[in-house]
Amino acid sequence: MNLHEYQARELLKQAGIAVPPGAVASTPAEVKAIAQRLGGRVVVKAQVHAGGRGKAGGVKLADTPQQAEEIASKILGMTIKGLTVHKVLVAPAAEIASEAYVGVIVDRAQQSAVFMVSPAGGIDIEEVAAKTPEKIFRARVDARYGLLPHQALGLAFRLYADLAQARQAADILQKLYRAFVDAGASLAEINPLVKTPKGEIVALDAKIVVDDNELERRPNIEALRDETAEDPAEVVAREANLTYIKLDGTVGCCVNGAGLAMATMDLVKYYGGEPANFLDIGGSSNPDKVVSALKIITADKHVKAILFNIFGGITRCDDVANGIVTATRSFKVDVPIVIRLTGTNEKQAVDILAGVGMKALTDMDEAVKQAVAAAKGAA
Amino acid sequence: MSIFIDKDTRLVVQGITGRDGGFHTKLMMEYGTNVVAGVTPGKGGQTFEGKVPVFNTVADAVEQAGANTSVIYVPAKFAADAILEAADAGIHLIVCITEGVPVLDMTRVYPYVQEKGARLLGPNCPGLITPGVCKVGIIPGMLAAPGPIGVVSRSGTLTYEVVYQLTRAGLGQTTCVGIGGDPIIGTNFIDCLEAFERDPATRAVVMIGEIGGTDEQSAATYVKQHMHKPVVGFIAGQTAPPGRRMGHAGAIISGSSGTAAEKMAAFEHAGIAVMKRPMDVVELIRARM
Numbered sequence: 042m043n044l045h046e047y048q049a050r051e052l053l054k055q056a057g058i059a060v061p062p063g064a065v066a067s068t069p070a071e072v073k074a075i076a077q078r079l080g081g082r083v084v085v086k087a088q089v090h091a092g093g094r095g096k097a098g099g100v101k102l103a104d105t106p107q108q109a110e111e112i113a114s115k116i117l118g119m120t121i122k123g124l125t126v127h128k129v130l131v132a133p134a135a136e137i138a139s140e141a142y143v144g145v146i147v148d149r150a151q152q153s154a155v156f157m158v159s160p161a162g163g164i165d166i167e168e169v170a171a172k173t174p175e176k177i178f179r180a181r182v183d184a185r186y187g188l189l190p191h192q193a194l195g196l197a198f199r200l201y202a203d204l205a206q207a208r209q210a211a212d213i214l215q216k217l218y219r220a221f222v223d224a225g226a227s228l229a230e231i232n233p234l235v236k237t238p239k240g241e242i243v244a245l246d247a248k249i250v251v252d253d254n255e256l257e258r259r260p261n262i263e264a265l266r267d268e269t270a271e272d273p274a275e276v277v278a279r280e281a282n283l284t285y286i287k288l289d290g291t292v293g294c295c296v297n298g299a300g301l302a303m304a305t306m307d308l309v310k311y312y313g314g315e316p317a318n319f320l321d322i323g324g325s326s327n328p329d330k331v332v333s334a335l336k337i338i339t340a341d342k343h344v345k346a347i348l349f350n351i352f353g354g355i356t357r358c359d360d361v362a363n364g365i366v367t368a369t370r371s372f373k374v375d376v377p378i379v380i381r382l383t384g385t386n387e388k389q390a391v392d393i394l395a396g397v398g399m400k401a402l403t404d405m406d407e408a409v410k411q412a413v414a415a416a417k418g419a420a
Numbered sequence: 421m422s423i424f425i426d427k428d429t430r431l432v433v434q435g436i437t438g439r440d441g442g443f444h445t446k447l448m449m450e451y452g453t454n455v456v457a458g459v460t461p462g463k464g465g466q467t468f469e470g471k472v473p474v475f476n477t478v479a480d481a482v483e484q485a486g487a488n489t490s491v492i493y494v495p496a497k498f499a500a501d502a503i504l505e506a507a508d509a510g511i512h513l514i515v516c517i518t519e520g521v522p523v524l525d526m527t528r529v530y531p532y533v534q535e536k537g538a539r540l541l542g543p544n545c546p547g548l549i550t551p552g553v554c555k556v557g558i559i560p561g562m563l564a565a566p567g568p569i570g571v572v573s574r575s576g577t578l579t580y581e582v583v584y585q586l587t588r589a590g591l592g593q594t595t596c597v598g599i600g601g602d603p604i605i606g607t608n609f610i611d612c613l614e615a616f617e618r619d620p621a622t623r624a625v626v627m628i629g630e631i632g633g634t635d636e637q638s639a640a641t642y643v644k645q646h647m648h649k650p651v652v653g654f655i656a657g658q659t660a661p662p663g664r665r666m667g668h669a670g671a672i673i674s675g676s677s678g679t680a681a682e683k684m685a686a687f688e689h690a691g692i693a694v695m696k697r698p699m700d701v702v703e704l705i706r707a708r709m
């Protein structure tokens with residue numbers, strides 16, 4: 042789960058990191074009031090789960106509260122990478138002497154959390170990593186001991202030669218690790234970490250991505266979820282315990298298992314079609330899940346054909362068949378459905394479908410070909 | 421022959437009295453797996469299905485029933501400790517089926533398991549099967565058949581699809597291993613490839629990867645440098661968009677890294693025959709045996 046910048050800032054503040062004042066607003070009038078309270082020059086920043094906000098025009102400076110209000114009226118409601126901006130963060134415009142990057146991620150190759158810092162901050166760190174890898178410094182964290190003081194100071198010296206500044210940065214790194222662990226994050230970064238002309242080190246922007254598997258035991262973090270910032274269909278899918286990701290094609294896919302779902306999408310493409318979505322109904326086979334899945338897929342008006350690809354293991358084919366029958370009885374499905382079922386209780390499933398005049402295939406390749414043809418025939 | 425599990429496997433099921441644990445224990449027993457014990461704290465002294473003794477701790481199961489392998493079906497919030505308990509009890513192979521284990525838990529658990537000298541498979545994996553001998557986990561037994569092919573995969577149902585294609589074509593398997601789709605897992609591709617290379621009964625290997633991370637690239641380098649047996653590979657997720665987690669916590673393209681194209685190129689560079697479709701596995705394997 043992605044957190045908004047203003048939420049990530051709050052978590053850093055709770056961990057004891059110096060974060061400039063600022064507040065979140067959802068109307069231009071609120072923005073004006075905050076700017077007035079802060080005084081001086083402010084920055085108005087769109088709060089959406091997308092990178093490149095600045096380039097998209099979602100981050101602007103304002104010299105007066107009136108100007109902040111005007112800017113906010115433009116940023117609020119704009120779309121960045123398909124996401125509508127509902128909230129902005131208003132913060133004092135910082136005085137910047139230099140910008141650095143600090144972040145901690147779960148690194149799968151090293152099987153641990155890894156800190157990355159770079160004196161080349163403020164811009165896309167992936168770009169720095171690709172073009173000037175020598176400007177990135179790393180330290181692996183043994184989760185049993187945490188970020189050790191000498192590791193933190195060692196990294197900090199890569200950013201600042203001055204001892205007082207390095208100590209400030211080392212302290213921030215220790216606290217960032219604490220915030221990372223406390224949030225159950227898979228990524229926590231400050232970009233930029235700014236040195237002011239007075240030599241103070243402050244966190245200007247913050248990003249935290251939380252491991253979805255942590256949310257059950259961290260209700261305080263789950264409470265930060267902003268459903269208005271997510272695709273509505275994906276919200277519905279999550280509530281039905283499905284994993285759904287919308288794509289741009291015409292073949293709606295309903296599959297059990299993530300790997301098989303991806304392979305199914307790939308095969309749709311292989312036979313000249315375009316998948317409309319990734320949808321994994323998961324392991325447990327509950328007919329209700331299939332009904333929800335069909336509702337979500339048919340709500341996408343680009344879908345011209347629906348493909349079920351079910352390999353029964355834990356998932357029972359008869360449950361899926363019952364779900365399909367229930368769904369087609371309770372609402373009208375206007376597009377052709379191609380069904381492939383193999384594995385646990387396959388025979389029962391075929392009988393259930395035959396009872397309502399539906400056919401099931403057993404071969405994945407054949408099913409995908411038919412679904413692609415059906416989608417094209419309807420187009 | 422086989423890898424990791426065989427006729428000497430003596431299995432303890434952690435979470436044997438739970439819904440999933442109980443269901444799959446029955447299937448494993450029907451398949452012929454020697455299930456010697458179950459563990460559910462507070463239910464020590466009971467028996468499962470009138471046959472399998474249940475203990476309060478894994479240590480008791482090792483001491484009193486001689487368990488050497490464990491399979492874990494406990495809920496995600498207890499999974500990390502269940503793995504540590506198995507490692508502490510001296511279990512050699514720990515198979516964690518549980519899905520949804522927080523990755524930060526794994527950063528603490530895995531180094532500990534390694535220090536204890538145990539092998540961990542998973543978490544969030546379907547387990548493994550040595551056809552005709554035994555299975556540990558949830559892979560449906562009827563899909564597999566004994567034969568000379570080793571299968572290693574990051575996926576669950578996609579593995580079933582490929583194994584089904586192989587079996588239907590008369591190409592049986594030595595062992596099929598699902599290593600799991602999480603960012604931090606125990607046994608990885610290279611561990612399995614190494615074991616298949618050493619196993620005299622394995623004559624060719626099928627490796628099924630997906631987008632996210634660089635494990636397939638490392639595995640390809642290993643194949644190029646150390647393997648003499650033919651390897652056939654598949655990568656799922658050619659149509660996956662960047663930045664989106666495709667179900668598995670580990671299946672995510674970050675920036676330009678971890679794409680299917682990059683991994684398929686690494687396979688080809690290492691001399692691994694790349695399947696375009698799951699069904700291609702049969703033809704590619706036959707051409708190399």
